[in-house]
Amino acid sequence: AVKPFQVRCVPARQDVVIVHAEDLEEREQAARDLHLRARLLDAVGQAVIATDVAGAITYWNKAAEKMYGWLAEEVTGRPILEVTPAQTSRDEAARILVTLQGGATWSGEFMVRGRDGAVFWVNLTQTPVLDETGRLLGIIGVSMDVTERRLLDQRLRVLARAVDQTADHVMIT
Numbered sequence: 369a370v371k372p373f374q375v376r377c378v379p380a381r382q383d384v385v386i387v388h389a390e391d392l393e394e395r396e397q398a399a400r401d402l403h404l405r406a407r408l409l410d411a412v413g414q415a416v417i418a419t420d421v422a423g424a425i426t427y428w429n430k431a432a433e434k435m436y437g438w439l440a441e442e443v444t445g446r447p448i449l450e451v452t453p454a455q456t457s458r459d460e461a462a463r464i465l466v467t468l469q470g471g472a473t474w475s476g477e478f479m480v481r482g483r484d485g486a487v488f489w490v491n492l493t494q495t496p497v498l499d500e501t502g503r504l505l506g507i508i509g510v511s512m513d514v515t516e517r518r519l520l521d522q523r524l525r526v527l528a529r530a531v532d533q534t535a536d537h538v539m540i541t
Contacts, residue, residue, distance in 0.1 A: 371392075372391075372392040372393060374390045374392055375387065375389045376390075410430045410431075412429065412510075414512045415432035415436065415510065415511045416428075416429040416431065416432060416508065416509070417452075417511070418506055418508045419506055420506045421504050422447075423465050424447055425446055425451065427444075428440040428443050428444060432511075435482070435490075437482040437483030438451065438483045448465075449462060452481065453478075453481070454479040454481045454487045456479060457479045471502075473493070473494065475493040476492065477490065477491055477492070478490055478511075480511070488515040489514050490513055491512050492509055494509040
C-alpha cells in the first residue's frame with residue numbers, strides 16, 4: 369500500500385545529511401476526524417460556542433453565527449464576555465465564568481446581545497471540558513433563543529392576573 373510521507377533533508381555538515389521522514393497518514397486521519405466533528409457541531413440546531421480556560425472563543429458553529437450575527441472568523445480568539453452578554457448581564461456573566469473555571473456546570477436563562485445590539489434571552493447550558501486528569505481545558509456552551517417563549521409566558525401571567533382580579537365569571541374556550 370502507498371502511504372503519504374513528508375521527507376525533509378537537512379545538511380548537518382559538508383558530508384552528512386540528516387533525513388527525516390514522517391508518516392502523514394495519522395495527521396490526515398486526525399484532520400478528517402476534526403473536520404467531521406466540526407460538521408457534526410454545525411448540524412446542531414442550537415448555538416454551540418467553545419472557549420479556552422481564559423474565556424477566549426475557540427469554536428463558534430453555524431447556529432451561533434445565525435443567532436448572534438457574528439461569523440466564526442470574526443469572534444474566534446475574542447473574549448466571550450466582549451461578544452455575547454447584554455450590557456446588563458456582564459457582571460453575572462463574569463461570575464458564571466468563574467464558576468465554570470472552578471469545574472462546575474451552569475445552566476439557566478441568560479440575556480445576551482447580537483452583533484446588531486439587539487438583546488434577547490437564551491436558555492444556556494455551559495459545561496467545563498476536562499482532560500483525563502481533571503484539568504480544565506476549556507468550556508463549551510449550548511444555547512437556544514427563548515425570547516418568544518418568555519414573552520408568551522409574561523402575557524399569560526398578565527392575563528391570569530386580570531382573570532383572578534375580576535369579579536365577573538370568565539370562561540376561556
